[in-house]
Amino acid sequence: MPLSVLLVDDSKFVRKGVSKALTSILSGQDLVFSEACNGNEALGLLYANSYDLVFLDLTMPEKTGYEVLTALKEKGIKSNIIVFTADIQPEAERIVRSLGAVGYMEKQSNFNKEALMKVLQEINLL
Amino acid sequence: MTNIQYSDDQYEMLREVINLAMGHAGKNLATILNAFVDLSVPEIQIIEAANIAEKVLKESVFDESERVNLFRQNFNSMSFMDGEAIVIFNNETRQKFAQILGVSGQMNSMEEVDFMLELTNLMVGACMNSISEQMFDQKMSFSPPELLSENSVLRNIAYETFKRRNLKWEYTLLSKITFVLKDRSFKSDLLIFISEKAIQAVNKSLNKMLADYE
Numbered sequence: 001m002p003l004s005v006l007l008v009d010d011s012k013f014v015r016k017g018v019s020k021a022l023t024s025i026l027s028g029q030d031l032v033f034s035e036a037c038n039g040n041e042a043l044g045l046l047y048a049n050s051y052d053l054v055f056l057d058l059t060m061p062e063k064t065g066y067e068v069l070t071a072l073k074e075k076g077i078k079s080n081i082i083v084f085t086a087d088i089q090p091e092a093e094r095i096v097r098s099l100g101a102v103g104y105m106e107k108q109s110n111f112n113k114e115a116l117m118k119v120l121q122e123i124n125l126l
Numbered sequence: 127m128t129n130i131q132y133s134d135d136q137y138e139m140l141r142e143v144i145n146l147a148m149g150h151a152g153k154n155l156a157t158i159l160n161a162f163v164d165l166s167v168p169e170i171q172i173i174e175a176a177n178i179a180e181k182v183l184k185e186s187v188f189d190e191s192e193r194v195n196l197f198r199q200n201f202n203s204m205s206f207m208d209g210e211a212i213v214i215f216n217n218e219t220r221q222k223f224a225q226i227l228g229v230s231g232q233m234n235s236m237e238e239v240d241f242m243l244e245l246t247n248l249m250v251g252a253c254m255n256s257i258s259e260q261m262f263d264q265k266m267s268f269s270p271p272e273l274l275s276e277n278s279v280l281r282n283i284a285y286e287t288f289k290r291r292n293l294k295w296e297y298t299l300l301s302k303i304t305f306v307l308k309d310r311s312f313k314s315d316l317l318i319f320i321s322e323k324a325i326q327a328v329n330k331s332l333n334k335m336l337a338d339y340e
Binding site: 010011012013014016017058059060061085086087088089090091092095106107108109 | 138139141142143145146148149150152153156162163165166167259260339
């Protein structure tokens with residue numbers, strides 16, 4: 001079975017960067033990517049489908065990542081959500097984990113592959 | 127007059143650069159205010175000098191009739207990236223500094239201004255250094271922040287500050303970042319004006335960054 005991955009970010013360059021890094025790290029695995037560029041689109045996809053892995057930005061138009069996590073929690077929808085964000089306040093990680101995110105990664109100017117591998121190990125995907 | 131217009135891809139890349147920079151400034155602000163800062167998507171546009179006041183009023187987190195305090199700080203890096211930043215705090219926020227910081231009693235006017243100067247330095251420094259490092263692999267130099275105006279109606283001070291004759295350039299690359307505390311006790315707009323000359327340097331840097339994704 002291929003691993004289904006949803007990439008949620010308002011930047012296509014970030015979405016591209018994450019898919020490239022995942023494809024390289026999980027090279028032995030079939031990956032199927034879906035994308036959403038704002039929180040509303042993400043919720044539409046998450047209500048209709050189930051994904052093995054979700055990468056979620058926090059600062060987005062229409063609905064933020066915090067709002068997406070809150071909506072999913074209210075509906076009792078659980079997913080392997082890794083927050084990938086430039087919001088690096090210590091409180092941000094605590095909040096997203098309390099809302100159900102299973103991982104938290106800081107965005108950096110150069111994609112941090114080691115951090116991604118660590119998060120994937122934490123959720124037993126590597 | 128500038129003949130540079132950025133493509134959609136360049137704007138998207140620049141928005142992500144500024145998004146990272148905003149994250150650094152937000153972290154510093156959260157630390158000093160000991161609170162959680164709500165960050166929103168930054169607004170970016172190359173804009174004609176004559177239209178700046180209206181643009182600032184339209185996109186500000188503040189109502190144009192609100193009384194505000196404006197601070198300015200200039201920045202540059204090795205002469206190819208320069209401009210100025212303006213930070214706006216409203217009077218409501220100013221009056222809550224003591225409460226936000228958990229200081230007993232009220233701050234006097236001078237302490238409030240000093241604190242806003244410190245916040246300006248912190249926000250502008252974190253943002254601009256991050257932008258410069260990402261795009262040019264360099265730190266920036268900064269002038270000391272200065273008080274531009276206090277207790278002024280936003281609409282009036284925006285038109286006064288951004289009068290055509292007060293500006294050094296025909297065009298600017300304007301980025302607006304808003305910082306709001308979750309309980310709305312603190313609101314601030316950070317306006318970054320990249321000089322006309324630097325628009326070209328940013329253009330080149332964006333093209334290099336975009337080439338990595340081809």
